[in-house]
Amino acid sequence: MIITRYSKQRLAELNLEVEFLTPTFLGGADQNAELRAAPFKNLLRQWWRVACGAKFPDWQEMLCAESDLFGSVQEGCTKVSSVRVHVAANKKELCLSEAPIELGRTRHPEVGRGGNGMPVGNALYLGYGPITYQNGPKRYITPSSKARMTIVYPRIHEKTINTVLQYIHSFGTIGSRSRNGWGSVALSGEGFNPEPLAHFPTKSLQELLNGNAFPSSLGQENGLLCWQVNNLFSQDWKDYMTVLASTYLTLRTAINIKPQGLQERHILGYPVTNHSVGNWGGNNGRMPSQLRLMVKHNTEGKLVGRILHLPHKLPKRWDTQLGSELSVWQSIHRKLDANNQLQRAGGNQ
Template sequence: MTMQELTYQVSFNTPAFLGNAEQQAQWRTPPFKALLRQWWRVVKAPDVGYDHHKLLQLENALFGNAADDARAGPSGRSKVQLRLSSWESGTLHGVAKGEMVKHEEVPSKQVGANLYLGYGPIGGSAARTAIDPKAPMLTLKLRFSAEFESEIRIAMQLAHWFGSVGSRSRNGFGAVHFEGDGLLPAKDLKAEALTAQRVLLATSQCLCREWPHAIGVDIENTPTIWRLLKVEGNKLDGFGRWEDVMRVLAQIKIAVRTAPLFKFQGGGPAGHDTPQPRHLLSYPAGNSHSVNGWGKDGRMANQVRFKVHRRLDGKFMAVIIHLPCSLPDKLAHALKGVIPDQEKVWAEVHRLLDAQKSNGLIRLAGSQ
């Protein structure tokens, strides 16, 4: 068997909350392997017609499976090995709550941007350390059978463009920066490349499945991807600090979640008998807005993800990406009422993001 090895230099563009057994930050390989698997699924899903049972069997055959299962495939060791040059602990003790931004739904009418996007690791009862974005790069090596080289290279490219790891990674923390082995920088992110990688799918089709399997494409043939840059007069430039990017990302997220369609009607201790549009964005949605049937145990992660990039000139930008998927069957079956129209909900999210041009948010152009 011919083996292939890929070598990358890795660092973070924002503080990373990679918790060890004591929930303190430490460089570890499992989060990177999980990130690789996540984007490998997106790469490989078209090959099996988006059949998650077939995909799971292929995934377990490649990345390992601890126990025999008829649907998941036989047990076996991973054919992909990852190695970090160090397992150092994070040295950043506490991340500041960030610059205050307006938020009409909180009592003080404002909230720290970092606190809003990183609640839990930031502002929680227990102090959490983080890996400092200023920490030196480490080396990450991947070793695997050469027959899997193409799909793993594409998955690593997607992880570089869109991937983050650790707590609150979907909100921009733990933004991974990879260098090496043919990776293209964020400036080379184009719809044509994604089309060639076969990772785009019509948003309406994506909403037929309950797991993230593709990047959406709206009816105008535009991917559900946006770039965020700093507005400088009549031009766009990079941000000077990652904190500045997070401030604008917080403002954008608040603007979307508090738009008229997503304002809660009712609620309180009795909760909601049926989900409202805001509940489809992520769940739980606060103590006063639980859904009867989902309660406190229901979980649905935000499908819209933030990734902060450090450009070649040292300045920062961000990418917002939506991997559309439907309300999980488990949550849908627990309801007695009507579910809001999911296509309309996400179309409104996309419209609201498109409306943020004045804040430097620009939709990625579609393939020509």
């Protein structure tokens, strides 16, 4: 008998429910919302790097191991994926909408006439692109929608896949502007038991800033580098997204930025409007923020808002006259620690 690598004896199968906790801009080429397997498989790859990336001395070895499991279409390195993902939902479970998303306004001190400040929409601040000034949002998957996800994978990777799913449940977001809290998801299913954040392994902030140029582990300094919206007593996703938006806007604008040259605020993500840096790519350079916003379920199944710092080495050259990367991030962490609407996440959160 010929036993292929798809033999049932060598494969494991997981059947999970995915709940969308915030509006999700998960679209096809026409940008209209639709449910596809590819973004979920990409989500698995993203968090596999966080769960396993620290094992590898450089990104080439990491990419080789990732390609062995998830496949590759790189020239000269084409590989078939060992992981298969299928997602589906019926019309009653998955609702689509183009209704306006209103999260209130926060004063932005640097916009408006003469740069004297004006209130800006929190939803627009977090979702510019899929949310526009004039036409409102693109079609999105509404909160409380659900889908079924089936994952088939080699049984020898069972422990790793389960770890990746724990990360996705606690920190994962999907779709456009997902780093800003859109597309927050929760997982459930037979045999899936969410773990407390305190159980996740971490590495020191300094070690990660000096290490790989991609997220390869959760970080810690004086605790897990994750802050949780505190004392809202609400189960409405809008309340958490509103606090996340105002917190992030206030955090960014509290870091002074001069008209010219590299400044401390650039470490939070690049570009910064009207503050381009030539050797960082000018207006065409891109560096995503290491801070990620999300709405999640805690271990009690209640909604919480989270800000996660996923530290890694900057892909750009930093000017140490601004202070070391470590010192700048420590200053940002102190601002988050001092915010009375936030607390460090950990323990049984």
